Amino acid sequence: MSKRVALSGNEAAAHAIRQINPDVIAAFPITPSTPIPMAVSQFIADGKMTTEFVTVESEHSAISACVGASAAGGRVMTATSANGLALMFEILYIASGMRRPIVAPVVARALSGPLNIHGDFSDVYGVRESGWVELFCQDSQEFYDTIIQSVKLAENESVLTPVMPIADGFDISHTVENWYMEDDEAVQKFIGEYHSKYSLLDTEHPVTFGAWAPPDWYYEHRRSQLEGLLNACDAFKAVDKEFGEKFGRSYGVIEKYHSDDADIVVIGMGAVSGTIKDAVDEMRANGISAGFLRVKLFRPFPYKDIIEALKGAKAIGVFDRCITAGAQTAALCTDIRSAMYGKSNIPIVNYTYGLGGRDTTVSHVKTVIEQLKEAAEGKKIDLINYINLRA
Amino acid sequence: MAKKLSFLNKLALNKELLEGGHRLCPGCGHSIIVRMVLNTAMQEGYQPVMANSTGCLEVCTGLYPYSSWNIPWIHNAFENVAATLSGAESMYKSLSRRGKLNNDKIVFIAFGSDGGTYDIGLQALSGAAERGHRFLYVCDDNEAYQNTGNQRSSATPYGTRTTTSAVGTADPIGKKQKRKDIMEIMAAHEIYTAQASPSYWMDLIKKVKKGLKQNGPAYLNVIQPCTTGWGYDPKDTINLAKLAVDTCIWPLYEIENRRSKVNYKPKNKLPVEEYLKKQKRYAHLFTPKGKEALEKIQQLTDEHWNFLLEREQAGF
Ligand SMILES: Cc1ncc(C[n+]2csc(CCOP(=O)(O)OP(=O)(O)O)c2C)c(N)n1
Ligand code: SF4
Ligand SMILES: [Mg+2]
Numbered sequence: 001m002s003k004r005v006a007l008s009g010n011e012a013a014a015h016a017i018r019q020i021n022p023d024v025i026a027a028f029p030i031t032p033s034t035p036i037p038m039a040v041s042q043f044i045a046d047g048k049m050t051t052e053f054v055t056v057e058s059e060h061s062a063i064s065a066c067v068g069a070s071a072a073g074g075r076v077m078t079a080t081s082a083n084g085l086a087l088m089f090e091i092l093y094i095a096s097g098m099r100r101p102i103v104a105p106v107v108a109r110a111l112s113g114p115l116n117i118h119g120d121f122s123d124v125y126g127v128r129e130s131g132w133v134e135l136f137c138q139d140s141q142e143f144y145d146t147i148i149q150s151v152k153l154a155e156n157e158s159v160l161t162p163v164m165p166i167a168d169g170f171d172i173s174h175t176v177e178n179w180y181m182e183d184d185e186a187v188q189k190f191i192g193e194y195h196s197k198y199s200l201l202d203t204e205h206p207v208t209f210g211a212w213a214p215p216d217w218y219y220e221h222r223r224s225q226l227e228g229l230l231n232a233c234d235a236f237k238a239v240d241k242e243f244g245e246k247f248g249r250s251y252g253v254i255e256k257y258h259s260d261d262a263d264i265v266v267i268g269m270g271a272v273s274g275t276i277k278d279a280v281d282e283m284r285a286n287g288i289s290a291g292f293l294r295v296k297l298f299r300p301f302p303y304k305d306i307i308e309a310l311k312g313a314k315a316i317g318v319f320d321r322c323i324t325a326g327a328q329t330a331a332l333c334t335d336i337r338s339a340m341y342g343k344s345n346i347p348i349v350n351y352t353y354g355l356g357g358r359d360t361t362v363s364h365v366k367t368v369i370e371q372l373k374e375a376a377e378g379k380k381i382d383l384i385n386y387i388n389l390r391a
Numbered sequence: 392m393a394k395k396l397s398f399l400n401k402l403a404l405n406k407e408l409l410e411g412g413h414r415l416c417p418g419c420g421h422s423i424i425v426r427m428v429l430n431t432a433m434q435e436g437y438q439p440v441m442a443n444s445t446g447c448l449e450v451c452t453g454l455y456p457y458s459s460w461n462i463p464w465i466h467n468a469f470e471n472v473a474a475t476l477s478g479a480e481s482m483y484k485s486l487s488r489r490g491k492l493n494n495d496k497i498v499f500i501a502f503g504s505d506g507g508t509y510d511i512g513l514q515a516l517s518g519a520a521e522r523g524h525r526f527l528y529v530c531d532d533n534e535a536y537q538n539t540g541n542q543r544s545s546a547t548p549y550g551t552r553t554t555t556s557a558v559g560t561a562d563p564i565g566k567k568q569k570r571k572d573i574m575e576i577m578a579a580h581e582i583y584t585a586q587a588s589p590s591y592w593m594d595l596i597k598k599v600k601k602g603l604k605q606n607g608p609a610y611l612n613v614i615q616p617c618t619t620g621w622g623y624d625p626k627d628t629i630n631l632a633k634l635a636v637d638t639c640i641w642p643l644y645e646i647e648n649r650r651s652k653v654n655y656k657p658k659n660k661l662p663v664e665e666y667l668k669k670q671k672r673y674a675h676l677f678t679p680k681g682k683e684a685l686e687k688i689q690q691l692t693d694e695h696w697n698f699l700l701e702r703e704q705a706g707f
Contacts (some may be wrong), residue, residue: 023485026478037600052485054477057518064471064515068478071465074486076478094467200463201492203438208458210466217455225474 009172013079013105013165014039016147019187022103023074026054026065026338030084031117033107033168037079047386059084063091063104070100073199075151077102081169082109082142085123089130092310096131097164098209098224100195101154102162104132105147106361107171108270108321109357118357119169119271121321124298125331131225133163133232134299135195136269139169139180141165145249148182151191154237165282166298168321170357171271181196182247184381230300253297254305262291264372265310267336268319269295272360276319279365290369295332303339309339313374316348318370323352329384347375353387364388405430406461408439410452410611413459414451418487418625420615421448423589425502426529428611429462431599431607437498441465444507445470447538447617449532472512473519476501480524497525498603505546505617506536508571516672520608524588527602530573532616541620541672545571548640549691550684552672553620563680565672569691577610578646585645586612590633594643594654601645614641622671634666639696644703653703660696 007015014036017025027037029271043049054069062078070076076090085106090322110120124134134382135150139144150163166175198207213221233253244250257277259265264283266276276292278308283290293309295302310316320330327334333350340348353360364387375381408429415422425448426502440463442529443449449466452459458460467475481501486492503512508530516528536542541656549569552558556566577585583605595613602609616623616631623631635641636655640663643655664685667673676685 023489024478024481026481028473050489052481054476054481054490055522056477057514057521061471061477061515061518064467064474065481067467067474068465069482070441070478072479072482072486074482074491076482090468091471128546129411199467200440201483201486201494201497203440203463203497206461206463208453208460208464211453211455211458212450212466213455221455290575 002182005181006176008174008176008177009140009143009167010035012144016144018043019184020050020151021049022077024052024069026056026062027078028056028059028062030081032173033079033081059087063088066102067095067100067157070102071200073196073201075194079105081107082111082123092127092130099160100286101160103150103154107169107173108166116356119171120355124166125322128299136166136298138273140177148187148242149239153236155194156235158162159228159235161228168271205221229327233302251296253302255294256309257292259291259293259371263289263314264369265291265293266317267311268294275362279362283369301335306339314346315372317351317372319351319353321354351387359389397490405433408461410459410496416619418618418628420628421531424613428599431596438496439498440502442472442476442501444503445469446507447502448600450538451599456473456570471515472503474502474515476526477519477524481525501528503530505532505544509545509571520582523607525607529611531613532613537617539621550688552675564684581611583647588632589612590629612686623669637661638663638666640692642699651703653699663692
């Protein structure tokens with residue numbers, strides 16, 4: 001039986017990790033994800049989990065130890081944020097290149113400088129080409145569920161790719177919400193046992209991990225690695241469906257909120273979704289045909305589902321919690337514009353929001369929807385707009 | 392003597408854990424040391440699991456679609472061999488505890504050169520040593536970043552010409568700093584710490600055995616002559632490794648439980664020139680302009696050697 005609890009997003013992640021009870025965790029503290037390794041330490045001290053916890057001296061060593069532990073044949077997790085993820089950058093590519101099914105919840109935070117510890121997607125956007133699956137969550141329930149789903153997704157034979165479940169720093173990590181925690185046994189049963197085909201500890205069958213590839217092999221490696229990442233789209237749908245059948249909650253790679261019949265569609269990811277949904281409700285009550293499309297799976301980008309979902313739109317506004325420095329638009333908007341290329345000529349406008357923990361309110365989103373309505377009627381507006389930014 | 396030979400015979404008869412056909416330069420000290428270490432482990436009945444930092448050894452033995460390794464082997468990156476192996480060792484502990492693995496023969500051995508050890512990998516090594524993972528860390532010290540073309544490291548000795556401690560008309564010396572004392576750094580972690588040379592192989596093997604017996608980390612610093620970077624005839628690798636010891640440039644000693652022991656005291660301590668003059672990286676010192684630097688190398692060598700002797704005598 002699941003039970004209703006009132007706990008923060010970090011606690012949701014920590015409980016998911018406790019229930020997964022991976023063979024090895026290597027982690028290093030950083031705000032806002034610090035409560036996760038703290039909780040792991042306490043769970044172990046209280047005999048509530050039996051994971052080998054490697055208290056490394058940096059995030060670089062955390063992910064390095066994860067790669068070594070994963071190559072040694074078991075289930076491996078870590079968690080981090082911001083500068084920690086940036087410090088891991090080099091090894092994220094090695095983890096995915098070695099096809100290590102590591103699950104690393106990231107509590108997304110702004111990157112320095114200036115130093116800022118608050119919610120922002122600069123860290124997770126920054127590693128979007130690293131070959132990891134990126135799954136954005138909108139609340140604690142979803143963070144909890146997605147972490148559990150991620151284990152099954154990463155270890156799927158056709159995927160074998162590391163996965164990052166993502167929650168906005170503070171907005172989710174430090175906000176107490178009501179959510180359902182499943183039984184330990186039910187979670188264990190859902191994820192099942194992990195059997196690695198190759199292991200460093202199989203001395204009878206020695207395997208070389210991490211050989212280097214010259215120009216006549218590197219390209220093939222990268223292309224075949226991509227196959228695993230791309231398979232994650234369908235594989236996630238299957239895992240999510242199974243999760244729904246078992247626990248009554250599923251999410252899809254995208255979520256459509258009144259978007260099917262909407263003229264104005266706002267697109268976004270993560271914690272801002274609740275605010276956008278409220279704004280959509282209010283606008284609809286005022287007779288404006290607005291809808292919201294939430295992207296949950298950011299990498300691999302589910303462009304087919306997105307194109308299908310945007311068929312009826314007359315104007316689109318894409319929310320990015322990050323500046324993609326020097327690009328025409330920020331990353332999510334660029335992906336949407338690329339997906340829509342040749343499909344329609346409607347305005348697709350970018351809205352930067354929430355950098356470094358800046359508030360985004362329902363009234364901000366309502367203003368956006370009004371702007372988009374004018375754009376749909378032919379009014380020219382800037383390609384990139386900055387919500388709640390002082391002039 | 393008979394015992395010595397029979398052990399050597401046995402070593403030679405072992406299955407090669409590092410296959411021939413790798414791409415290390417002829418005469419490279421890396422493969423000599425690796426074979427001594429791994430064969431000793433095997434001779435002792437262990438099953439080694441190895442991690443390798445980026446560098447000559449890794450690049451020359453793990454080139455897809457080939458591998459020179461007949462043991463489980465992992466290369467992750469340049470600066471994280473200790474962290475990588477600490478992960479593998481933690482998985483070993485976890486799986487053993489959870490009853491998913493039953494093999495008490497496995498030992499963990501990391502190989503890094505000076506760049507991956509003294510410099511970019513020092514933090515990860517220190518972290519892994521402090522955490523107490525059971526592993527033997529072997530530093531094949533060739534005194535520069537050889538894989539990228541002989542750039543100076545903090546292990547490069549004073550007065551050495553490398554490609555980033557260049558010698559020219561305005562600079563007759565080369566590297567201005569002395570070597571980082573990695574032995575003291577590792578000993579400060581209160582782990583078994585030893586220095587060895589492939590020329591004194593019985594001593595090296597003894598230290599490998601001791602290192603593998605530790606119920607925690609052990610550090611072994613091994614001089615690894617590099618024919619290409621140091622500039623000498625490949626046939627002289629072991630000769631140079633011997634001269635380094637006999638000049639007391641590379642003393643054989645160990646530190647354990649806060650006590651040090653000098654394992655070999657040359658009866659006839661040779662002048663440093665005997666070692667230096669055989670290497671192109673020191674050719675600039677054998678000119679009138681290099682005289683002072685030569686004297687300084689002798690002085691630094693004597694100071695360190697005397698320190699080791701005095702400390703041992705003092706019981707520390
Ligand atoms: C982070 C990072 N910086 C730089 C390099 C380039 N690089 C590869 S190997 C190497 C030097 C290796 O030196 P060392 O550890 O002494 O090994 P050796 O080749 O001498 O055996 C360097 C600088 C790298 N691979 N990664
Ligand atoms: S450059 Fe030096 S260390 Fe590298 S393979 Fe050649 S001899 Fe060995
Ligand atoms: Mg070197």
